[in-house]
Amino acid sequence: MKRKLVGILVLMGVTQLSGCASLGVQPWERDLLAKDEMALGAEGVDLGLDDHIYFSKEATSGGRSFAGGGCGCN
Amino acid sequence: MQLKNKGTVATALAGAACALLGTPAVQAEEEMLKDWKFDTAILYYGETDRVSLAEGVISATKTNDDDSLFNVKLVIDTLTGASANGAVAQPYAQTFSRPSGKDGYVVKPGETPLDDTFRDTRVQLSGSWMQPFADTWRGTGAVNFSREYDYMSLGVSGLLEKDLFMRNTTLSAGLSFQFDSIDPVGGKPMTMTSMLTPTYNEADDLFDWDDDYEEGENKDGSDSKTTTDLILGVTQVINRRMLMQFNYGLSVVDGYMTDPYKLVSVVDSSGITQDVIYEGRPDSRTKHSFFWQTKYALDNGVVDVSYRYATDDWEIDSHTIDSRFRFNLGDNNYIQPHLRYYQQSAADFYRPFLNQSDATPMYASADYRVGEMTAYTVGLKYGHKMENGHEWAVRAEYYQQDPKNAGFDEPGALADLDLYPSVKAVILQFNYHF
Numbered sequence: 319m320k321r322k323l324v325g326i327l328v329l330m331g332v333t334q335l336s337g338c339a340s341l342g343v344q345p346w347e348r349d350l351l352a353k354d355e356m357a358l359g360a361e362g363v364d365l366g367l368d369d370h371i372y373f374s375k376e377a378t379s380g381g382r383s384f385a386g387g388g389c390g391c392n
Numbered sequence: 393m394q395l396k397n398k399g400t401v402a403t404a405l406a407g408a409a410c411a412l413l414g415t416p417a418v419q420a421e422e423e424m425l426k427d428w429k430f431d432t433a434i435l436y437y438g439e440t441d442r443v444s445l446a447e448g449v450i451s452a453t454k455t456n457d458d459d460s461l462f463n464v465k466l467v468i469d470t471l472t473g474a475s476a477n478g479a480v481a482q483p484y485a486q487t488f489s490r491p492s493g494k495d496g497y498v499v500k501p502g503e504t505p506l507d508d509t510f511r512d513t514r515v516q517l518s519g520s521w522m523q524p525f526a527d528t529w530r531g532t533g534a535v536n537f538s539r540e541y542d543y544m545s546l547g548v549s550g551l552l553e554k555d556l557f558m559r560n561t562t563l564s565a566g567l568s569f570q571f572d573s574i575d576p577v578g579g580k581p582m583t584m585t586s587m588l589t590p591t592y593n594e595a596d597d598l599f600d601w602d603d604d605y606e607e608g609e610n611k612d613g614s615d616s617k618t619t620t621d622l623i624l625g626v627t628q629v630i631n632r633r634m635l636m637q638f639n640y641g642l643s644v645v646d647g648y649m650t651d652p653y654k655l656v657s658v659v660d661s662s663g664i665t666q667d668v669i670y671e672g673r674p675d676s677r678t679k680h681s682f683f684w685q686t687k688y689a690l691d692n693g694v695v696d697v698s699y700r701y702a703t704d705d706w707e708i709d710s711h712t713i714d715s716r717f718r719f720n721l722g723d724n725n726y727i728q729p730h731l732r733y734y735q736q737s738a739a740d741f742y743r744p745f746l747n748q749s750d751a752t753p754m755y756a757s758a759d760y761r762v763g764e765m766t767a768y769t770v771g772l773k774y775g776h777k778m779e780n781g782h783e784w785a786v787r788a789e790y791y792q793q794d795p796k797n798a799g800f801d802e803p804g805a806l807a808d809l810d811l812y813p814s815v816k817a818v819i820l821q822f823n824y825h826f
Contacts, residue, residue: 342560342629350633350689355718358627358637358685363431363449363823364773364787366467370447371437371819375793377736377762378710380641381683381700384549384568384621 443473467516474508478654478758496599514540576652579611583672617647641681663804679704710736730771738798764798789819
């Protein structure tokens with residue numbers, strides 16, 4: 319299992335990093351990416367509320383950010 | 393540079409002039425708050441016949457001159473209603489004791505046992521500071537504290553980010569440490585021991601205890617756990633429209649993870665309950681998560697899709713697909729459908745019930761939340777930007793959990809009962825941003 323995890327990690331890392339040279343934009347091409355709604359953490363309040371609900375009702379948490387603890391949650 | 397200096401001088405002069413003229417207090421306040429942004433929300437979450445929750449959030453963020461960010465967030469929620477206690481339905485009425493050990497409740501024949509006395513208020517306060525430095529680095533430190541009647545949580549975290557390749561790539565590494573303490577109502581039950589139950593006296597509508605019963609006799613004090621999280625991430629700009637993030641998360645939890653209010657039924661070969669015991673879970677858990685998110689800018693909207701795979705040494709594997717599609721309707725309005733699908737396998741100690749003929753295992757939990765399950769969410773959000781720049785939004789969602797039988801035979805009476813009822817919930821939310 320551990321070997322499988324490491325394999326997935328390395329593969330994802332390599333595919334992300336090896337493409338960096340050809341990926342990306344020039345600073346003047348950031349018009350769309352600069353919009354508020356394109357930020358990864360846009361709607362942070364919604365994401366926080368959702369995390370609380372799903373943390374309480376499901377066995378997995380985190381991923382986007384820390385898995386944390388923080389409530390008794392019945 | 394000269395222009396900036398001129399601006400500063402002009403601002404200083406304006407400030408001095410205002411001071412001389414006696415600027416009204418309101419204007420001074422506006423000046424002070426101009427660097428602050430406020431995000432507020434109220435949320436209602438209601439399950440059919442079970443728990444309902446009302447939650448309020450105020451988040452305030454200040455952007456400083458050096459682009460550092462200070463955020464403080466207050467969350468208050470209040471929970472009421474019924475929660476499945478873990479015991480199986482039976483063809484006859486069942487009596488259970490309340491967590492306090494002072495009273496009891498009766499569950500009707502054929503119904504999933506729910507303890508309907510949950511009532512709690514939680515207050516959570518968190519603060520963070522993000523500081524850019526050396527041009528391409530950012531460091532963030534955060535603290536959080538939350539308190540509810542039987543639970544307290546205290547956490548600190550740090551995140552370091554580095555931009556590369558003209559800020560097209562960002563590497564991040566974060567560490568978080570959380571300490572939680574739980575002081576269960578009526579005391580922490582001894583795991584895998586029988587729940588002492590009163591007899592229901594229907595004529596008087598009273599619960600009678602055995603003469604030798606002592607309140608809290610198999611319950612003892614409080615407990616705690618620690619959670620250490622590590623996150624490593626890569627964010628990559630793909631092209632003018634697309635952005636991608638990949639995170640690996642490791643979470644190590646040590647300490648008390650048993651739910652002190654959950655039970656497990658012990659049944660005989662005909663499926664009839666012979667005993668009801670308090671559940672017990674292992675006191676360590678190591679979780680790995682792989683999270684991938686892509687955002688794509690349309691001409692008039694945004695597509696946001698994420699996938700998470702998580703696996704842990706409790707043998708719970710889960711897959712989550714979460715997607716939001718934002719469509720702008722002109723410059724000031726948008727609608728955003730939300731779809732989420734979740735699937736998890738059962739923990740290795742999950743047992744919907746125990747068989748009397750088998751030896752009692754070291755750990756067992758009948759909590760459907762650590763059992764096999766699928767869940768989905770469908771929702772719609774509508775947002776509007778007002779002329780003064782403030783924004784509001786409403787969101788309505790439906791969430792359904794469908795627990796599944798993870799391959800357990802259902803002896804006798806249990807075969808005719810619904811041991812895996814679905815949980816259905818409605819989520820309503822209102823946001824205001826200014």
